[in-house]
Amino acid sequence: xKAVKRRYLAVAIDSHETVCSRxxxxxxxxxxxxxxxxxxxxxxxxxxxxxDEGRKLAVVRTGHKTxxxxxxxxxxxxxxxxxxxxxxxLAVSGTIKALHKRLDERxxx
Amino acid sequence: MTRxxxxxxxxxxxxxxxxxxxxxxxxxxxxxxxxxVPFRKFSEExxxxxxxxxxxxxxxxxxxxDLRPHTPEELIHFLRKLRRRFEIIAVMCExxxxxxxxxxxxxxxxxxxxxxxxxxxxxxxxxAELASNCLASLEVDVKPLLTLEGPARIRLLSSLRRxxxxxxxxxxxxxxxxxxxxxxxMRRPKELAALASLFDLSGVHGQEAVSKNPAAIVKRNRxxxxxxxVAPGIRIIRKGRDC
Numbered sequence: 001x002k003a004v005k006r007r008y009l010a011v012a013i014d015s016h017e018t019v020c021s022r023x024x025x026x027x028x029x030x031x032x033x034x035x036x037x038x039x040x041x042x043x044x045x046x047x048x049x050x051x052d053e054g055r056k057l058a059v060v061r062t063g064h065k066t067x068x069x070x071x072x073x074x075x076x077x078x079x080x081x082x083x084x085x086x087x088x089x090l091a092v093s094g095t096i097k098a099l100h101k102r103l104d105e106r107x108x109x
Numbered sequence: 110m111t112r113x114x115x116x117x118x119x120x121x122x123x124x125x126x127x128x129x130x131x132x133x134x135x136x137x138x139x140x141x142x143x144x145x146v147p148f149r150k151f152s153e154e155x156x157x158x159x160x161x162x163x164x165x166x167x168x169x170x171x172x173x174x175d176l177r178p179h180t181p182e183e184l185i186h187f188l189r190k191l192r193r194r195f196e197i198i199a200v201m202c203e204x205x206x207x208x209x210x211x212x213x214x215x216x217x218x219x220x221x222x223x224x225x226x227x228x229x230x231x232x233x234x235x236x237a238e239l240a241s242n243c244l245a246s247l248e249v250d251v252k253p254l255l256t257l258e259g260p261a262r263i264r265l266l267s268s269l270r271r272x273x274x275x276x277x278x279x280x281x282x283x284x285x286x287x288x289x290x291x292x293x294x295m296r297r298p299k300e301l302a303a304l305a306s307l308f309d310l311s312g313v314h315g316q317e318a319v320s321k322n323p324a325a326i327v328k329r330n331r332x333x334x335x336x337x338x339v340a341p342g343i344r345i346i347r348k349g350r351d352c
């Protein structure tokens with residue numbers, strides 16, 4: 001069986017209020033299923049890897065074939081639990097280690 | 110060479126300086142290097158002030174005016190009056206006759222079709238052919254994609270897909286702009302390109318719609334508005350007795 005290539009996305013949560021991980025994932029799932037339907041959402045293989053409430057940063061995993069789909073869904077999120085938010089993808093990588101490295105480089109620059 | 114990312118339709122009130130500065134710095138943070146803000150009336154002083162704010166943040170600024178004429182004659186009148194004053198001229202096509210006139214006039218840069226009413230999609234093959242012969246581009250605002258929900262968004266996507274396909278068939282450049290007034294609705298250029306994939310403008314074409322196409326409009330118009338421009342392909346290189 002062919003191994004599934006994964007992609008990890010670092011997502012910045014742009015909001016004036018705090019957002020909890022459950023609400024965040026609910027909003028992402030809702031956005032994916034609104035735009036691509038339940039069939040599309042089932043292919044996305046979305047899961048939350050890390051969530052830093054203080055830094056307002058989340059790491060989400062998806063398949064490499066559904067990366068564009070998830071990017072689009074993240075861009076279309078405008079509110080989480082009735083709080084206005086914007087989700088911005090900061091970095092994408094194939095491993096969590098490389099993702100953190102990219103994020104660190106970004107912070108330095 | 111680094112890519113220039115542009116948002117040619119940031120609907121901000123330039124009178125509120127503090128709020129405008131915040132939006133410009135957010136645009137810079139999101140990765141934009143060129144922005145355009147529509148002005149309601151021509152004021153050299155206000156344009157200079159806005160340009161200064163943008164320069165301080167390291168963002169290039171282009172002045173823009175959105176025309177909403179009711180008749181083709183009114184459009185011609187506006188163009189005669191405003192073309193030399195603004196770097197970008199966009200026409201909000203709210204009737205078919207205005208859309209046709211705008212598409213065949215070389216002074217128009219952007220054709221914008223206010224979307225919520227899908228019956229008002231005047232960008233058909235005839236319109237695209239006229240636009241391709243002139244230099245007009247099709248502008249798509251992302252704002253309704255973010256704010257609409259359910260059947261309204263479905264109808265909007267369907268209409269945008271048809272318009273973009275027509276534009277590509279006739280080689281009319283597509284420009285994707287945010288069209289937002291609320292800074293929480295601002296998105297990164299790559300996110301705008303990702304949203305464009307919803308109406309089948311994906312990959313390279315989506316990237317070009319937020320970078321190459323808008324930058325080309327501004328570059329062309331700056332050349333035209335410059336003092337050395339004579340006609341397309343002709344410009345003054347030097348002046349002197351031997352010329």
